[in-house]
Amino acid sequence: MKIAISASGKDMKAPVDERFGRAPGFILFDDTADKFEYINNNKNLEAAQGAGIQSAKTVIDSGSVVLITGNVGPKAYATLSSAGIEIYLTSGGTIEEAIAAYRAGTLKKVDNANVEGHW
Amino acid sequence: MNIAIASGKGGTGKTTIAMSLAACCARNEISAALLDCDVEEPNVNLFLKAEIESTETVNVLIPKVDEPRCTGCGECERICAFNAIVLVKGKPLIFADMCHSCGGCYHVCPERAIEEIEKPIGVIESGTGGGIAFAGGRLSIGEAMSPPLIRAVKRCHPEAETRIIDSPPGTSCPAVEAMRDADFVVLVSEPTPFGLNDLTLAAGAVRALGLPFGVVLNRSDIGGKLILKEYRSRGFEIIASIPHSRAIAEGYSRGDCVSVIIERHRAEIEKIASYAERYNKKGART
Structure with a gap:
């Protein structure tokens, strides 16, 4: 199973980025193989509008089924949930820690956007 | 004048x-x-x-997809300059408030699966x-x-x-x-x-x-x-x-x-x- 995490850096020790749509990149963690890859999100970081939607598409197309991020806006939520992706929120900490918390079942799953657009 | x-x-x-x-x-x-x-x-x-x-x-015109006709080809998503249409698992998802009513998606759809509907502004x-x-x-x-x-x-x-x-x-x-x-x-x-x-x-x-x-x-x-x-x-x-x-x-x-x-x-x-x-x-x- 693949987990996408919004990331401020390129490895597992990097902090989770609190933004979803305008995160600099995503770590895609494959928990069966225990491997990860990094994908750059610069294109959406600089988008005039629709960053959340396009980032959601990136996550969907990566084959991830779970997303861990800091905040998610209404359009990103609508896009992600239409593809059945489960969204979990975290605050602070590294990607490694976020995955551990997800596995321990302590992350909060959201069933709606937690912030307005352009947060 | x-x-x-x-x-x-x-x-x-x-x-x-x-x-x-x-x-x-x-x-x-x-x-x-x-x-x-x-x-x-x-x-x-x-x-x-x-x-x-x-x-x-x-009113302005926004797209509406006739889902049975849509083949998920993605032409509408490609032409939209405003990210108002995104294809999720082969289905177009429309964000009406991002749409600039250009009509591009309506014109490029090869299946004629998009109609334009009025939205009051x-x-x-x-x-x-x-x-x-x-x-x-x-x-x-x-x-x-x-x-x-x-x-x-x-x-x-x-x-x-x-x-x-x-x-x-x-x-x-x-x-x-x-x-x-x-x-x-x-x-x-x-x-x-x-x-x-x-x-x-x-x-x-x-x-x-x-x-x-x-x-x-x-x-x-x-x-x-x-x-x-x-x-x-x-x-x-x-x-x-x-x-x-x-x-x-x-x-x-x-x-x-x-x-x-x-x-x-x-x-x-x-x-x-x-x-x-x-x-x-x-x-x-x-």
């Missing part, structure tokens, strides 16, 4: 000047229409108090007050696309000899849409560093549109000589000046500064009208 009243900076007195100019036309027996194109914060009719005779809903209220024809747009709360509504307001009262367009502040799409196609633009400014900065930005937009303009200084005596010198050195032609006055402010607080301005500064308002008249493409009035 069409005269747009704009400013760059907000709160310089666009609506006051627009109303005064319209009142001046009415007194000179020129048929005038006042078009409130500041559709996000319409305020003309707070002062004009025109009786609203009709209210018209303004606001209303236009029309009427007459004090011998002045009025139309004002009011954008729905939460709606982001004001230019289509501004365009619709500008189509109102085509019969009027002088149509005065009260524009929104700023230099972005709504301000450009309001000013575009005007015969003459009046930029209302106040002689402060902030006023001069924003006037310079607004003048840049008007020059890019290729339109003639003149500057009206409101509260013309608040900024001192240095700033006035700077206006001149930047090449702004000051066509009229209204001084800061308690009487105007008191009138404004009662919702009627126009009668004070007409009573005390009518000559200045006449100057704006006659300056603008030089650019009347229909030719001088006989």
Whole structure:
């Protein structure tokens, strides 16, 4: 199973980025193989509008089924949930820690956007 | 002719000047229409108090997908420059508030699976007050696309000899849409560093549109000589000046500064009208 995490850096020790749509990149963690890859999100970081939607598409197309991020806006939520992706929120900490918390079942799953657009 | 009243900076007195100019036309027996194109914060009719005779809903077209016909080819997503359509697992998802109503998706769909449906974005209220024809747009709360509504307001009262367009502040799409196609633009400014900065930005937009303009200084005596010198050195032609006055402010607080301005500064308002008249493409009035 693949987990996408919004990331401020390129490895597992990097902090989770609190933004979803305008995160600099995503770590895609494959928990069966225990491997990860990094994908750059610069294109959406600089988008005039629709960053959340396009980032959601990136996550969907990566084959991830779970997303861990800091905040998610209404359009990103609508896009992600239409593809059945489960969204979990975290605050602070590294990607490694976020995955551990997800596995321990302590992350909060959201069933709606937690912030307005352009947060 | 069409005269747009704009400013760059907000709160310089666009609506006051627009109303005064319209009142001046009415007194000179020129048929005038006042078009409130500041559709996000319409305020003309707070002062004009025109009786609203009709209210018209303004719609834009947005796409709707006929799902059984859609093959998920993604052509609609590719052509959309505004990320308003995204293909999720082969199905197009539409974000109506991102759509700029260009119709591109409708035209490229090879399966003809997209139809265009109307989405209301606001209303236009029309009427007459004090011998002045009025139309004002009011954008729905939460709606982001004001230019289509501004365009619709500008189509109102085509019969009027002088149509005065009260524009929104700023230099972005709504301000450009309001000013575009005007015969003459009046930029209302106040002689402060902030006023001069924003006037310079607004003048840049008007020059890019290729339109003639003149500057009206409101509260013309608040900024001192240095700033006035700077206006001149930047090449702004000051066509009229209204001084800061308690009487105007008191009138404004009662919702009627126009009668004070007409009573005390009518000559200045006449100057704006006659300056603008030089650019009347229909030719001088006989």
